[in-house]
Amino acid sequence: MGRRLSICSSIDDCDLAILANESSRMTVADGRSFIEEGAPANDFFVVTGGRVKLFTLLPDGRRQITGFAEGGDFLGLAASTSYAFGAEALGGATLCRFPHAGMQRLTERFPSLEHRLREEASRELALMQARMTLLGRKTARERVATFLIERCSRLDRAGPSHPVELDLPMPRTDIADYLGLTIETVSRILSAFKKEKLINIRSITHITLLTPERISMIAEGME
Amino acid sequence: MGRRLSICSSIDDCDLAILANESSRMTVADGRSFIEEGAPANDFFVVTGGRVKLFTLLPDGRRQITGFAEGGDFLGLAASTSYAFGAEALGGATLCRFPHAGMQRLTERFPSLEHRLREEASRELALMQARMTLLGRKTARERVATFLIERCSRLDRAGPSHPVELDLPMPRTDIADYLGLTIETVSRILSAFKKEKLINIRSITHITLLTPERISMIAEGME
DNA sequence: CCATCACCTTGACCTGAATCAAGTCTGGTA
């Protein structure tokens, strides 16, 4: 969750030691889970490298991926007592862990940090509104199109009108669980987009958006 | 969004004047919109009475209600430049409006307020994860059951095992747009629940949950 | 160079919820 600006951006150089003092680095191997949904929430995390997926589960195993996080993103902003989601590395990730107690010392020492955290939380809140609309009201085609555009606008700001190379580091299963679809549907729709010359599938993980602006149209239901 | 504790809870009595100074009260009539999705976000709101619905729209008019807010809830936490949602009164509401500039003066004066705001944002974040799971992975029956349970646990903490009277102040259209369904489906499922003696429909807005614990089971997909 | 395994694609078929189309109920008005 949350992007770009590192947690450090609100703290000046010579205070970095204090920060380092309150945190510990950790490495998580591909597919390894490091936050258990419902477990007591003792830590706050910052993703420093690699990628992570966040998800919730239903008792029968149905899964909803609620977000992907990468370098600079915050996890576990909720200062609540238990995690509302599980988290798992996607192809290996490195994290910085801040125990809540230490976090509190930090926010006391650096009041502006609290503001950064709120900012991050509200940015995430805004993204989630959009994702709820996707899940509640968009068709499968629109969902996949939205996903592609979302991916590409995390590289390029502003949707460009010329071909964009895209790399989808997550397996189809994860895309499906993120979009509230099945892997078959995701696969079929990507194939359809290819047949319609909207995209080019160079390899499983490597896709070219041939007509980004048309794909954005589809994403917004304006075919 | 966000419940119970008023914004004032982090501010002591004699400072209330300062707070009052930075805010203005407003009344919104039933069905009147007071936040326009995408409009520049200049204010932060606290619901002081009545109810409000938050939603996002697709260009063709499809609507996703992303939440209902009532007394004590916060709106527009995102300190971003434009609102990520629209908001409209549901049967009349009263609000307290805080222009962002004033809000900033307040957080400087009362640092603990910033923490409250983050807390509120992260609580909302956790709720949204659950709602994404609902929209992405639950069946219509499960969604309606979840909705009923959600409504009743905002009265009673802990799901009780004996009948609960419930009042649904929003029209079926809103329930449908909240759950990502059509009004027909919502209506059919409520009728089915009635036939199965899970609920009793006393009037359009007044429903009794006869077996709350069975309804919770359905809500979690554990029929 | 082939076997294997995990992941992805494609096809045939099915089904849950949407859509389309009548009714019915309620509360307000005269």
Add this chain to the structure above:
DNA sequence: TACCAGACTTGATTCAGGTCAAGGTGATGG
């Protein structure tokens, strides 16, 4: 008391996407 309008319910039918079932594909190791 009867009428009306808007909101809700119910039924018949359709269809988007899910499910089930084969194939493909490409990276790894023997």
